[in-house]
Amino acid sequence: MQVCLASTSPARLMLLRQAGIEPLTIASDVDEDAAIAVAEAEAGRPLTPEEHVLLLAQAKAAAVAAGLATTHPDFTGIVIGGDSMFALDGQIFGKPHTAEAATDRWLHMRGRSGVLHSGHSVLLVQQGVVVDAADDIAHATVHFVADISDEEIAAYVATGEPLEVAGAFTVDSLGAAFIDRVEGDPSTVVGMSLSTIRALAARLGISWPTLWNRM
Secondary structure, eight states: OEEEESOOOHHHHHHHHHTTOOOEEOOOOOOHHHHHHHHHHHHTSOOOHHHHHHHHHHHHHHHHHHHHHHHOTTOOEEEEEEEEEEEETTEEEOOOOSHHHHHHHHHHHTTOEEEEEEEEEEEEEETTEEEEEEEEEEEEEEEEOSOOOHHHHHHHHHTSGGGGSGGGOOSSSGGGGGEEEEESOHHHHHTSOHHHHHHHHHHTTOOGGGGOOOO
């Protein structure tokens, strides 16, 4: 049984490798802003964080699965799509992109807690054709240390690490020292919940051990 990760995220790839899976990795190239804009126009309101991450996870998996029909017509296995978003006090924190935005977020987050929402979409593909699908959302509450200084925030932001990750923090690299604790599946905060992916695979009739290919 093959596995395709609809992402080139190093964090998501690392999670699967640690779980004994060496996936095919393909970037989805989904225009996220456009997809959200269309969905919100159709709904007539802003999407909730849960709707946001699930929509993008589904879009990424679907885009990559569609491409497999041409690039890998013999592919038989699952395609995994994921998306994450951090929310604190009702405010959504995506990727900050700039040092100024990352600094502002850390000044706001220190000593507080927020929820990381992670959407997951798993498509079952046979000979390049999608035959079934399952999706779900995982949540993890992240508590930040209260005593992180302005100098530590500046030093962390200067590394560039928090600029392109949801919420402007990591739990598996430099940012880990500034996280007090995580409630929920820790892998959710890294990039996707392995327990959720396993459950979705099971819903599609796939036993998790059959996906192991790098033990």
